[in-house]
Amino acid sequence: MGTNRSYIGVLCALAMIGASALAACGSGSGATTASGGGGSIQIWEGYTGAEAKAFAQLVTRYEATHPGVKVSSLFVNNDYTLQKVQTAVAGGNPPDIAYLYGSWAPNVAKLADVVTLTNVVRQPGVHWSDFWVGERDVATVDGRVIGIPALVDNLAVVYNKTLFAKAHLSLPGPDWTWPQFVADAAKLTDPAIKQFGTAYVTPGSEDTVWHWEALLWAAGGEILNSANTKAAFDSKAGLTSLNTLRTMAVTDHSMYLDPTDSAYANLFNSGKIGMLVTGPWDLSGFPNVHYGVQIMPSFPGTDGGHQTISGPDNWVVFNNGTSRVKTAEDFILWLTAPAQVKYFSLKTGDLPIRQSVADAAGFDAQMNASLPEVSTFTSNLGNVRQARPQIATYPQISQVIGTMVVSVLLGKAQPGPALAAASAKVDQILAGSG
């Protein structure tokens, strides 16, 4: 443990303060793979398992059909790609393409070597509007396209059919409501056998935050005003959404609170949790339960409908000279063209990043064959109506909202005052950065 601790400490220190020193060392080793000429590009991705296999097959196929082009891919843990890219850019030797989280987009746009793709995606044959609106929003910063969609997901409700039957409850329908969700959660809760109606992740991170943001939107609320200059969530919708969560966490004790952001999946797979608001990535982790998937509930009396939230990620192209940029753009457009998107989705169970692929006849059945009920997540992409604010200060705002949600769920604060306090802090952040 001691060695581990100092090891991570050293890593941190190196990564943080040694940007230039590291980049200097890095360029030596990176150059051999990255600068093999105009026909050779390097791509940083974080695929593992089925995704890694499917991606490698696609790369092989591309190289076979494009003689002279060599695409070398480097595995980078997705969580750390931005800081590695930062280091590489500082050292003057970025990858040609990197897989970067959508939530980083406003900060990525500030990087010196990021290639603007606005005109590239306007080319005929790209069909930019075929990408889901949530994806396009996240790939665009202040009107400038800085990425091509790499992944899309969304939140829906995964429920345990066996537990519903045991509690003599009818299964959730497509027009269900949050009051119904709360009532079902209460009935699915049994302290004697440690069974919970639902769960919520409470590390206070963005995972805590976006779950609530989906409720806020469904209740008809907004995170910020349209100009992104002031907080807008201290509203009736904010109160409704927070109160809904509070009822389950504090009043009914029907909600398992998971500060680790990992325990909930095992518990659901062990039949200890009735309903889970989560994304398609969790489905493969539930082989032991007979589960169903339903779209998010709505709030009666609001116009928010069954809105959900999406967390798309981007492929970002970096400038290593005109010819390599050209190769990189060509590869990434090929990779995200309908045929490849369909192949990748069917191989991995990831949702299709293009609407035309999702709409194609027979596609849903093919997807469900490998991952039961995943097609509900695909159709749920139509319920993604807006994206989180695309501003550089969003991580700070997220932290404030995360604290607010957790304080309410732990019973440390009342929704009203918590909303007001968080709203004031967000206004401060927005005013501070201009």
Next chain:
Amino acid sequence: MTASVALRRSRRQGLSSPRGRRGRVESLTGWAFVTPATVIIGLFGAAPIIWSLILSFTNDNGLSSTSAFIGVRNYRALAHDPVVTQAIEHTVVYTTLFVPGTMLVGLFLAVAMNRKIRFMWFYRTAAYATMAISTISEALVFIWLFDPSFGIVNYFFSLLGIPQQEFLNSPSEALQVIVVMTIWGWSGFAVVIYLAALQGIPQDLVEAAAIDGAGRWATFRRITLPLLSPASLFLAVWLTINALQLFDEVYLSTKGGPLGATTVLVYYLFDQAFQTNFNFGYASAIAYLLFVVILVVTAIQFRIGRRFTFYRS
């Protein structure tokens, strides 16, 4: 050290070259031995340390290529940042619980193991195994042990009639859970140090005390503890430095939460640099604040420690 060995060897072999040339060869040999280590330490140790000092006077965000020199503004901001104050509080509370806790547990186990009983090899290996287990497995196990609903700790509490605790879900208990987790992880280290020191205690002193009529407790207090004091000082300094740099367990279990209750200095530094702000300048300033704190605390420990430390020679 390697250089001096080479030097001694060359003398022993009685190299008969003129004095000036021999001196030059010797110093070249010395440099040849020291250079690789010096370069590596300089590159990966000294350069980042100096670089971060420079960074701490800038508004570098690691993103844009330009960063401006802003003087001591980062350090001034530190003084007015309520989270820094909280992080210092948490770090201090953690350190004052963790360091004595680990030393007591280590001392207790070491004394219990410093005798000849069956399967001793097993107990000693078991105690040291805590050092060999990776932090991530340790954190995962503790997360489940201390799960409020499904954890075994709350299960035993219910058997004993103790009210159920929220542990990592509770802002007032989360830091204590991390203290327990890390004491478990480090106790093996303390055991090894104390066991070695215990075995260095001369039996004649213990026997002399027994002849003088000292009981077991008196012998332990008057003979054993004073003779362990160098080991204790070493542990106190070493554990304190590590405690002030707490990060792994927090990152793996609570991510600084709930509600910032386990945000310690290094975690806040990480958060500022890589999570929320990409504010490398400010994070570097926090790193330097921590550096000065560790320097001062260690100096104080050595000064006070020297008064209570008894070296036999």
